[in-house]
Amino acid sequence: MPRLLSSAVFLATWWIASLLIGDVKLPPPPAVLAAVISEARSGALFLHLGVTLARVALAFTLAMSLGSAIGYLMGRVRLADRLGDPWLILLLNLPALVVIVLAYIWAGLTEVAAIAAIAINKLPTAVVTLREGTRALDASLDEMATVFALPRWTRFRHVILPQLAPYIAAAARSGLSLVWKIVLVAELLGRSNGVGFQIGVAFQLFDIPLLLAYSLSFTAVVLVIETLLVQPFELRLFRWRPRAA
Amino acid sequence: MRLEVDIASKTFTSAAGEVHDVLAGIRFTLEAGEVGVLVGPSGCGKSTMLRILAGLDPDYRGHVSRPAAARIGMVFQEPRLLPWRSVEDNVRLAAPLADEAKLSALFAILELDAHRSHFPGELSLGLARRVALARAFAIEPDFLILDEPLASLDGPLAARLRDQIAILVDRRTVMTLLVTHDIDDAARLGDRLFLLSPRPARIVAEVAIRTPRSARGDAAIATIKADIARRMAGDPTGRVA
Known part of the structure; x- marks a missing residue:
């Protein structure tokens, strides 16, 4: 109910603002809806959304799995931490645009370059979060696992992974929002399909309803994924916690 | 199945860089089916010794021979349960x-039936202790280590849990080592008692109790306790109950 109300407030504000500014710069909701419908009818909307989602899924999976593994290693092994730390600082502070442009220059305007560039942007934050989580592992539970001679897999699955879960969830949450933002830039600069590419086209044609149609459809998809996938998953993961915050 | 312990010394370096002697001359053996009890004042190094015996701390001078491939069940001072898994x-x-x-x-013995599906965060300390006991007994250990399993529980609850431990220990042949600072627990549960000095700990006396656990009445317990008290005070001519 509160969600519905806040969506209604958003729509009302938009409509009023479009009346004040004029519908050339900010078209009212019905105009944008018409653009959404015509794009959906031609199939272009689903094609571009699908392509963007596939890129997000690939880059996110790649960055999360690689980042978690590297972060765990750096949290456990001191030498790995020392060796990896300068690289980590470099990657953390490298602007997304630099990575994307360099990737396109070195690997060509290819799908591999785009996905790699997005993944590299997300990788260091996953590493940092997981390294912190690994450092915070409870030594007393480790001792328990040693005394009871728990097999390696049992230990990882039931002792270590649940302790890392909040850190993995945090890395996934912040990482997903980062990937949503960067994927459009990568598409704008070097791909010929995807939401980012369509927004670039709309910008060149100054077609504001089209621009908003793609932006809002994209945001809607992000919202649906957050509420239907990410949040229920987190709820299930932490059901053992006493109810609070 | 036999445990032989001969720890010459164990030192510990504090964060400030000072070196402390924790153990100095711990030598005893324990046979299968026996309950050995280490009795000593709080902070004398009992837990440190258990960590060495459990194989968690290889940094000491001396020798410990545990039966190869012995299954170890341990109850730590804190329950150390996995909070994200049910009981x-x-x-x-x-x-x-x-x-x-x-x-x-x-x-059933530990009265945990009603709590099987609860998470550890929903349990009282007494219940969590019993879960830790259940875990240690469930693996059917050859060597059972109990680190102050009754500490900080109130009187009647501690007594009940002590009886439950006695039942479980007598159900099968297992080598048990119990650490406590409570002479009453030692007298009721032990077959052989090792009395420890304050830090750095060494064994000052060894007391063997021949009366079976189940046959010890209040009078027998009182005699054993008096004996322990006398030995701890340094009188070597104690009578064995």
């Missing part, structure tokens, strides 16, 4: 081979 899962993860009948019997 039953906590036990099953440690003892994947235990069958349902054995687990049911164990949960």
Whole structure:
């Protein structure tokens, strides 16, 4: 109910603002809806959304799995931490645009370059979060696992992974929002399909309803994924916690 | 099955860089089926010794021979349960081979039936201790280590839990080592008592109790306790009950 109300407030504000500014710069909701419908009818909307989602899924999976593994290693092994730390600082502070442009220059305007560039942007934050989580592992539970001679897999699955879960969830949450933002830039600069590419086209044609149609459809998809996938998953993961915050 | 312990010394370096002697001359043996009790004042190094015996701390001078491939069940001073797994899962993860009948019997003795599906965060300390006991017994250990399992529980509850431990220890042949600062617990549960000095700990006396646990009445317990008190005070000519 509160969600519905806040969506209604958003729509009302938009409509009023479009009346004040004029519908050339900010078209009212019905105009944008018409653009959404015509794009959906031609199939272009689903094609571009699908392509963007596939890129997000690939880059996110790649960055999360690689980042978690590297972060765990750096949290456990001191030498790995020392060796990896300068690289980590470099990657953390490298602007997304630099990575994307360099990737396109070195690997060509290819799908591999785009996905790699997005993944590299997300990788260091996953590493940092997981390294912190690994450092915070409870030594007393480790001792328990040693005394009871728990097999390696049992230990990882039931002792270590649940302790890392909040850190993995945090890395996934912040990482997903980062990937949503960067994927459009990568598409704008070097791909010929995807939401980012369509927004670039709309910008060149100054077609504001089209621009908003793609932006809002994209945001809607992000919202649906957050509420239907990410949040229920987190709820299930932490059901053992006493109810609070 | 036999445990031989001969620890010459164990030192510990504090964060400030000072070196402390924790153990100095611990020598004893324990046979299968015996309950050995280490009795000593708080902070004398009992837990440090248990960590060495459990194989968690290789940094000491001396020698410990544990039977090869002995299954170790340990109850730590804090329960050390996995907060994200239910009571039953906590036990099953440690003892994947235990069958349902054995687990049911164990949960019944420890009065945990109603709590199988609870998470550790929902349990009182007394209950959590019992889950830790269930976990240690479920693996059918050859060597059972109990680190102050009754500490900070109130009188009647501690007494009940002590009786439950006695029942479990007598159900099968297991080498048990119990650490406590409570002479009463030692007198009621032990077969052989090792009395420890304050830090750095060494064994000042060894007391063997021949009366079986179940046959010890209040009078026998009182005699044993008096004997322990006398030995701890340094009188070597104690009588054995």
